[in-house]
Amino acid sequence: MLALAALLQGCLGPRQTLHVVIVPTSRLEWLQRDGKDRIPWKPLLQEYQRLHPGLQLQVSVVDEAHLEETLRRDRSRGLGPDLLVLRAPVANALLQQGLVERLNDQRAWHRSQPLLEPALADRVTTAAGVSGLPAYNILTLACFNRQVVLRPPASLDDLMGLAASGRPIGVAVDPIGIWWSAGALGAQNAMVPILTGNPRVATASASPTADRAALLAWLTWLRQLALQSRVDIASGPRELVEGLESGRLSWIPCYSSSLGHLERSMGKRLGVAPLPGGPAGPPTPFGTVMVMALGSDSSPPQRRLALQLAELSLDPLVQREITLESLMVLPANRFVSVPVASSGRLAALEQAQRQFDERSKLLTASFSADRLRRTQPLVEDLLWKVMLGVVTPQQGTEALLRLSPPS
Template sequence: MKRSLTLFAALGLLSACSGSDESRSTLLRVVRTLPANEVVTGEESARDRKLLRDFQTNLRAVIPGLRIQPSLYSATSVQAELQRQTNSGLGPDLVISDAQTIQALFAARLLDPVALTPEQRQAIPAELLTRVSTSNGTITGLPVSQYIQLACYDKRKLKSAPKTLRELAQQSSEGNIFGLTQNFENLYWSVGSYGAGKALISSLRGETPTTQDVNQLVQWLTWLRAASFQQNVLFMNDQATLRQQLIKGNLHWISCWSTQLPQLREALKDNLGVGLLPAGPAGKATPVSRLQVWGLGRNSSHQQRLKSEELMQFIVLPWAQKTWALRYRTSYPVNPAAAQIINREIPGTQDLYLSTDQEDVRIGDEIQAALNQDPKLEQAMQSTLNHVIFGTETPSQAAATLNTKLGPSS
């Protein structure tokens, strides 16, 4: 009898401990990155901590007991830092970054693959999943939101953003100063303006581009070179420099990303204008969205992994996608059902975000996916564009170079 009572007591205590373990809070270490060439400042770190605290507070009703410990790094330094943390067994549970960085971290074996549920696959368009897939179909991270590329300008200098590239050239000749970056991802909107994406994707697919497609590629590269030779169109290395120059008044118009709007609004206040990027001879500008992707760190405990996966399951549901897009107004949902709600709630959004049923955007997603999977291709693309911008290679030569370097034999 005494032994039986002791056994029942022990089992009861074990059950109580188990229940306590289930209800206690779980700490998730979350690393977020800034884009490459962006510097982590005290201001950025404080803004990031506040954002994640608000996020944690709003999640309490859905995922009780969840606590978040944030860290912020530049995309250029995060791999070395995660290598050090992972080797010591203290790596993060979640990494929030862009698709290219997530792909690189996965290739360096710093992230675990993501096993998507049927619900997640239904919530995310296949073309976006391609941008976070390896060549064998492994999913390296979960796309959660999309950042939109826009035109930002100083209303004290410009009454409105130029609607076409011809208007941009005209306004620059009148003394207005325009800023662009030479990075391909930031320039892809102008590829669509000239319909030049077809030649690039043909080369990547191992096909021979048609004469017409090559001509459109040459026209785009010709515009790129002509723009770089204009006195009041300045090409800079990164978005951070563009943003600072707009704030200082040295630039009147820049290409920008929706993630940068809080800082620009804080600095320029009512003087900040936001509009569409200019169209070209082939039609509308077609920027590729920049994905925010969540990756799984390799040092999580069983409970931390369960909570991470629970959070990733929730965050792509229509309600969550709609709620955070409307609350912060810096990103666009990946979930099409939530996107329809956003389009109704924010007039003009369907113009700012060019949906993925448009051919040039689909081509852009495929090109970006190929570059994300193969850094050598990305370097070849960027090197050729630099030669055109600096005038060391003609547009026709560059078109032939791209066809060779992007082809499968390269």
């Protein structure tokens, strides 16, 4: 076998290889399988290969659901990846389990940290260290069919009106599909501790009574929405996207990473806007930061190359290219300005980012994906039951409050 390896090495020439694993956002893995070459960070890979022409980048995709098991198996063999591109909470969880290397021991982190907003750096900082280097942000937006929806709804009332006027709209009970409406109805302060497990921050305006009232208002609105005949409750983002593509739906909440796919299938019919606000203020779009985490099996030269690639991802030129070429992510480097005036889509993303930063304070803190993985199915099941009328909004409120961590 070694002789064969040496022969192959000799035939193909001495080239270095960097093993990179992309971990698509849960439930959006079908988008990545759709076209690995169209991922937002293609400009980064191109630039890196321009700088290292002799280097081969071997990119593979691993679903978030199988990531831990795959990494454990590969680690036991010494075959783990050199670099992982994944969501910050997932990186945090992996660091706590020792499946990725902490970054704060590396000089690259100290060089890169000043380029990040402190809040962004906080999202990858855990008790075990820094889990990864943030590369770009993905956010929830509203996607619609321009031919059917001439003006996107700016408020929840507008959205109800849109459905009442016969335009089919789609929602789902997952983080992308409906959780944004919690903020518009004032329920975000109650929801975030439930989702993240972080203890509730007590403020004058937020109390258990206020939480209960806000949750009840939110669940009542969800029930009213589901009673509309033109509202489709989908099983997840894929069904929503396919519904919009096929023309079955005219308005859906969508993750910005699905915009490229939608644009290819819908062309100019695709409209993008911020999500509608409500009586309690703007929505709370779900957002995630994609980070680059170091694998734990690399040899010293492989580690050096992986760090160079991670560091290059924050290069202002690369960040600008990532943003402008994909038009579906926002840069992590705070010194890179986003040309919102020339692109409505980037403007919508920027607004969603602002809403996320201002309204989802607790979600912007560091948290582990483990908790979310446990609570998410429970919350989704509950929302589903409320929307379908299996339980009343009051019963749903009490059940949600029972999921809250102790203060």
